[in-house]
Amino acid sequence: MRIKNHRLFLDEKTQARFVPTNNKGETIEPKYLIMHYTATPTAESAVNWFKNPKSKASAHIVISRDGDVTQLVPFNLKAWHAGQSEWNNLIGMNNYSIGIELENAGKLMSHSENQWRAWFGGMYHQDEVIEAIHKYDDEPAGWHMFTKDQLAAAVEVALTIVDHYGIVEVLGHDDIAPTRKVDPGPAFPMMSFRSKVLGRADDSSRLFETTADLNIRSGPGLDYDTLADLSPLKEGTRVEILNSFEIWKFVQVVNHPKKTEARGWVHGKYLQELDFIY
Numbered sequence: 001m002r003i004k005n006h007r008l009f010l011d012e013k014t015q016a017r018f019v020p021t022n023n024k025g026e027t028i029e030p031k032y033l034i035m036h037y038t039a040t041p042t043a044e045s046a047v048n049w050f051k052n053p054k055s056k057a058s059a060h061i062v063i064s065r066d067g068d069v070t071q072l073v074p075f076n077l078k079a080w081h082a083g084q085s086e087w088n089n090l091i092g093m094n095n096y097s098i099g100i101e102l103e104n105a106g107k108l109m110s111h112s113e114n115q116w117r118a119w120f121g122g123m124y125h126q127d128e129v130i131e132a133i134h135k136y137d138d139e140p141a142g143w144h145m146f147t148k149d150q151l152a153a154a155v156e157v158a159l160t161i162v163d164h165y166g167i168v169e170v171l172g173h174d175d176i177a178p179t180r181k182v183d184p185g186p187a188f189p190m191m192s193f194r195s196k197v198l199g200r201a202d203d204s205s206r207l208f209e210t211t212a213d214l215n216i217r218s219g220p221g222l223d224y225d226t227l228a229d230l231s232p233l234k235e236g237t238r239v240e241i242l243n244s245f246e247i248w249k250f251v252q253v254v255n256h257p258k259k260t261e262a263r264g265w266v267h268g269k270y271l272q273e274l275d276f277i278y
Contacts, residue, residue, distance in 0.1 A: 001160040006074035008061070008157065017070045021051045023058035025078030025094070032097040033158055033170045033197070034082055035190070037104035037144075037183040038062065041122050046101060047072065056080060059099040061157060067149035069157060075165065085176040093176045098161055102150055107134075107182060108142035116142040132186035132254075136178055143187035151193070158197040170194045207254065208271040210237045216264035220248030227264045239271070 001016075002009040008016040036059065038046035043064035050058040050072055059081040062070045073079040081099030082092070090096050105124060108116035114126040129142045161167060172190060173181040184190070192207065213232040217224040226232075230253065233239070242263070243250035249271060253262035 001156055003075065003160060003164040006076040008069065008071050008075075008160065010069075017068070019047055019051065019070055019072050021058050021072045022053060023050060023056065023080050024073045025080070027076055028078050028095055028097075030075065030096060030098045030161075030165050031168050032087065032093065033161060033167050034093060034097045034099045034173060034176065035154075035170065035184045035188065035193070036081060036099060036101045036173045037106050037146075037185065037188070038101045039106040039119065039183070040103065041105070041118075041120060043068065043070070043103035046103060059101040061098075061100045062103065063100065063150055063153050063157065064103045065147045065150050067147075067153035069153055075161065082173065082176060084180065085173075087171060087176045097171075098165070098167070100154060100157065102146060102154060102184065102188075104146055104184075104187075105144040107185060108144060110142060116144075118144070130187045134174070134182050134186055136174065136182070143185050145187050151189070155193065155196050158193075162197055167198075170197055207274045208239050208241060208251070209274055210235055210239070210266070211270050211272050214266050214270045216251070216253075216266050218264060220245040220250070220265045224265065230262060230264060233266070238274070239266070241271075244268070 010016055040046040043062050046062050047070055049055050058072055058079045060073045060075055060079045075098055078094050079099050080094060082094045085093040087093055105118040105122055108118055108124060108129060111117040116124045116129050124144060128145055130145055131140050132143055133140045173183045210233050212235050215226045215231045216233055217226050238254040239251035240254060241249045242252055247268045248265050249268045250265050
């Protein structure tokens, strides 16, 4: 990808889809990249909303679940994505940032055993949802997962923007407006995304999942007791590795309600590293 005259190009000659909106402001010198989810049924519905003067909202980029990229505002102009916000003594982050919106239903409500409902009425199967605790909440909720293609496109777009404009940090909307917003939420792999985009080595960004139902133990070996409150970890449970002893791994269960207690030793044979997504 390339940026020419503050517009995104997929290669040297092919400009990314550009849908102009009048919901924009004056020239800016962006220092931050702000990640959002659209909380809409489709990417196109988000694009249409950002074109509507009544919305008084916009973003620089919208990325669909298939990884298709649409630009609405040149990167050197203010888009209206952050609202009332502040970071590092800067007030009004629209003046200092580029906003990327990812097509995603956002926070969901439980509807039935395997179904979750979005605020706009859309229904999502359990396979598309992660139950997790937002960093500013105490109780778990359902969150619509992002797709592999979508996150791969987001990384490529973000890398291009960071390289061109010298972006100093990647933040979530919930970082700059914590009392108002929860996006992009715990389904978005912010630590690993930030590491990939900014080139930071961060071991904590490495995520793994269990490849089978797996006992979690008090120590690194079969002679140690299983932790009854945690065992077995279901297949597909996401964990971070905190320490190792030979083949045994000391792990933290990701997004567990009892965060500090959800730790123990598991056999490394049954862990599979994830490509930063899930």
